[in-house]
Amino acid sequence: MRHRLKDVAERAGVSVKTVSNVVNGYQHVRPDTRARVERAIAELNYRPNLSARSLRKGRTGIIALAVPELDIPYFAELARHVVTAAAEHGWTVLIDQTGGGHEQERRAASGIGDHLIDGLILSPLALTADDLASLDGLPMVLLGERVDHGPADHVVVDNVAAAREITAHLVGLGRRRIAAIGFQRTPEGASARLRLAGYAAALADAGLGYDERLVASATAWHRADGAAAMRALLDSGVRPDAVFCFNDTLALGALRALHEAGLRVPEDVAVAGFDDIEDGRFSIPTLTTVAPDKERIGRLAVELLAGRLTADRDAPPRELVAPHRLALRESAPDHP
Amino acid sequence: MRHRLKDVAERAGVSVKTVSNVVNGYQHVRPDTRARVERAIAELNYRPNLSARSLRKGRTGIIALAVPELDIPYFAELARHVVTAAAEHGWTVLIDQTGGGHEQERRAASGIGDHLIDGLILSPLALTADDLASLDGLPMVLLGERVDHGPADHVVVDNVAAAREITAHLVGLGRRRIAAIGFQRTPEGASARLRLAGYAAALADAGLGYDERLVASATAWHRADGAAAMRALLDSGVRPDAVFCFNDTLALGALRALHEAGLRVPEDVAVAGFDDIEDGRFSIPTLTTVAPDKERIGRLAVELLAGRLTADRDAPPRELVAPHRLALRESAPDHP
DNA sequence: ACTGGTTTCTACAACGTTGTAACCAACGTT
DNA sequence: AACGTTGGTTACAACGTTGTAGAAACCAGT
Numbered sequence: 129m130r131h132r133l134k135d136v137a138e139r140a141g142v143s144v145k146t147v148s149n150v151v152n153g154y155q156h157v158r159p160d161t162r163a164r165v166e167r168a169i170a171e172l173n174y175r176p177n178l179s180a181r182s183l184r185k186g187r188t189g190i191i192a193l194a195v196p197e198l199d200i201p202y203f204a205e206l207a208r209h210v211v212t213a214a215a216e217h218g219w220t221v222l223i224d225q226t227g228g229g230h231e232q233e234r235r236a237a238s239g240i241g242d243h244l245i246d247g248l249i250l251s252p253l254a255l256t257a258d259d260l261a262s263l264d265g266l267p268m269v270l271l272g273e274r275v276d277h278g279p280a281d282h283v284v285v286d287n288v289a290a291a292r293e294i295t296a297h298l299v300g301l302g303r304r305r306i307a308a309i310g311f312q313r314t315p316e317g318a319s320a321r322l323r324l325a326g327y328a329a330a331l332a333d334a335g336l337g338y339d340e341r342l343v344a345s346a347t348a349w350h351r352a353d354g355a356a357a358m359r360a361l362l363d364s365g366v367r368p369d370a371v372f373c374f375n376d377t378l379a380l381g382a383l384r385a386l387h388e389a390g391l392r393v394p395e396d397v398a399v400a401g402f403d404d405i406e407d408g409r410f411s412i413p414t415l416t417t418v419a420p421d422k423e424r425i426g427r428l429a430v431e432l433l434a435g436r437l438t439a440d441r442d443a444p445p446r447e448l449v450a451p452h453r454l455a456l457r458e459s460a461p462d463h464p
Numbered sequence: 465m466r467h468r469l470k471d472v473a474e475r476a477g478v479s480v481k482t483v484s485n486v487v488n489g490y491q492h493v494r495p496d497t498r499a500r501v502e503r504a505i506a507e508l509n510y511r512p513n514l515s516a517r518s519l520r521k522g523r524t525g526i527i528a529l530a531v532p533e534l535d536i537p538y539f540a541e542l543a544r545h546v547v548t549a550a551a552e553h554g555w556t557v558l559i560d561q562t563g564g565g566h567e568q569e570r571r572a573a574s575g576i577g578d579h580l581i582d583g584l585i586l587s588p589l590a591l592t593a594d595d596l597a598s599l600d601g602l603p604m605v606l607l608g609e610r611v612d613h614g615p616a617d618h619v620v621v622d623n624v625a626a627a628r629e630i631t632a633h634l635v636g637l638g639r640r641r642i643a644a645i646g647f648q649r650t651p652e653g654a655s656a657r658l659r660l661a662g663y664a665a666a667l668a669d670a671g672l673g674y675d676e677r678l679v680a681s682a683t684a685w686h687r688a689d690g691a692a693a694m695r696a697l698l699d700s701g702v703r704p705d706a707v708f709c710f711n712d713t714l715a716l717g718a719l720r721a722l723h724e725a726g727l728r729v730p731e732d733v734a735v736a737g738f739d740d741i742e743d744g745r746f747s748i749p750t751l752t753t754v755a756p757d758k759e760r761i762g763r764l765a766v767e768l769l770a771g772r773l774t775a776d777r778d779a780p781p782r783e784l785v786a787p788h789r790l791a792l793r794e795s796a797p798d799h800p
Numbered sequence: 801a802c803t804g805g806t807t808t809c810t811a812c813a814a815c816g817t818t819g820t821a822a823c824c825a826a827c828g829t830t
Numbered sequence: 831a832a833c834g835t836t837g838g839t840t841a842c843a844a845c846g847t848t849g850t851a852g853a854a855a856c857c858a859g860t
Contacts, residue, residue, distance in 0.1 A: 180816035223559040516846035
């Protein structure tokens with residue numbers, strides 16, 4: 129049922145290579161030859177065999193996007209943008225879930241399907257600079273935190289600045305006991321550390337002391353963890369009047385815990401998140417958050433990868449900063 | 465930097481095929497030969513070239529999962545389960561977003577990367593039986609609605625029964641003016657039609673009339689559509705005391721619209737959804753919903769595909785029904 | 801030593817594609 | 831008329847792997 133170049137060639141009465149030339153849009157083919165070949169292709173419903181093509185060319189036309197979890201909305205939204213941007217380059221995107229595990233990220237980085245992908249866009253949680261250094265040269269772009277100036281391109285948002293801005297916004301609302309949810313002591317917590325730094329900086333800017341008891345950690349960044357952390361804060365008796373959660377799912381969990389505790393948002397406690405996921409626009413109350421430009425992040429990542437794949441294979445690693453803005457909604461509104 | 469079987473063979477002092485045998489776990493290789501080859505493999509960090517392997521074997525080891533949108537949480541969650549189940553069969557899953565468009569689904573079904581994937585799990589919105597019939601034989605499993613007994617395997621949930629049960633639950637709460645959100649007149653609305661049928665059946669069971677004005681349509685099934693439909697219902701003056709939304713994101717949007725209208729859930733209006741996405745466990749209020757066994761759906765789909773790929777290539781198409789249950793939460797609680 | 805069977809290994813071809821080099825024909829230029 | 835140039839086409843080899851067939855070595859059991 130599947131036909132090959134040879135079948136098309138026989139039917140069109142030309143050589144195999146001529147058919148190949150037609151398929152690949154080679155210029156110098158006589159119009160009537162081209163027409164004959166195209167008719168044969170259509171009649172046989174010929175489709176090129178990509179395995180053979182990529183064996184021959186050394187390229188597959190597939191890039192991989194490896195994210196910790198697809199059912200974290202931020203990554204799902206990001207995936208859509210990467211797929212869109214990649215499509216413009218004629219690439220198919222293989223989406224891989226690493227689960228955030230160290231070993232799985234290593235596997236992803238070391239080539240997933242082995243020679244199956246031309247490049248990788250990786251959103252690492254657990255990968256270290258050593259890991260990266262030990263990998264043979266699969267062109268790679270990292271999203272999120274830089275892995276200590278590892279040897280790969282990066283697309284980042286300015287986590288410190290963003291966290292500082294949104295914390296400052298809470299300060300501007302007159303809040304004084306501002307908690308933070310999402311700290312992680314583990315090596316995976318690179319983003320957490322940066323966001324905490326921004327939070328602390330904003331407090332210092334405002335002349336507010338940094339109170340360790342207001343900082344709650346969260347192993348993962350799911351809704352359940354946010355709810356648990358919020359409950360812990362409330363139980364500990366440190367009566368916060370605002371919370372900055374290090375991502376939106378944490379914040380949605382916190383909203384839930386506050387609701388269960390009978391506290392009003394934003395009147396009693398203002399809540400802010402990070403990521404600007406779709407849910408936050410419809411939650412009750414809607415969620416104030418840092419909105420990274422995900423579309424831009426996806427596009428920049430694809431373009432960096434495109435660069436690696438064509439021109440500057442051994443250019444020094446670049447780091448691009450994607451813009452962000454604050455999305456002020458009900459949970460911590462524009463003015464007090 | 466990339467090595468081939470030949471390089472390993474030379475280093476180990478054996479033939480290329482022997483290395484291939486070692487790599488593929490062939491039994492009859494002398495232990496010391498095997499050890500020598502394995503050392504050479506490790507020293508060279510050899511990785512098989514999957515393009516070459518699949519050209520030779522006619523199999524790639526990749527299956528594709530094509531869903532309308534990844535940032536609809538239901539599909540993201542489903543994707544995770546499919547990936548997990550596929551991994552147990554040694555398959556890599558290429559995740560593809562069709563956008564729900566007719567043409568894109570056709571493209572996905574007709575082979576995405578062309579010879580690149582061994583099989584396809586497709587969650588179609590717009591595909592018709594004619595489309596399927598016209599496709600050459602890529603092994604395929606369809607999720608969700610059957611496409612009018614098309615020639616492919618299916619994994620479904622019993623939409624009519626599930627919708628009937630959850631509507632009956634609303635009836636059981638004493639609600640009498642039960643609205644439905646999510647109807648679609650387009651060909652894409654197969655699920656919508658089944659769920660509407662279940663809704664209507666439950667009303668009939670309870671001796672309640674079917675009132676067309678209580679049925680709101682929604683082009684897509686996003687939060688924004690749910691909110692808009694809910695607002696339209698409220699504005700139309702048909703004062704519903706319950707709403708069955710055809711999926712959870714619609715329901716979350718409806719919750720939002722009810723909140724903005726100053727109505728209490730469930731006191732004034734009970735709300736039920738369909739899908740049991742993570743969000744619904746943390747929304748305010750938490751969401752009563754139909755919980756299809758997504759883990760099972762993913763697993764069944766992979767196993768049907770496995771069957772197609774090995775034994776029964778031309779067996780008659782099978783349809784498997786995945787179980788579902790009701791998850792009763794605050795938005796339409798257990799008892800009135 | 802001879803048989804038949806198994807284990808261990810190898811040479812070769814083939815999977816379907818494209819890059820290379822080479823060919824012929826037609827053309828315009830000297 | 832000889833020349834180079836370009837357009838259009840083709841034969842061939844190669845990409846890295848594995849299936850096939852078979853050779854060589856080994857092992858009993860006579």
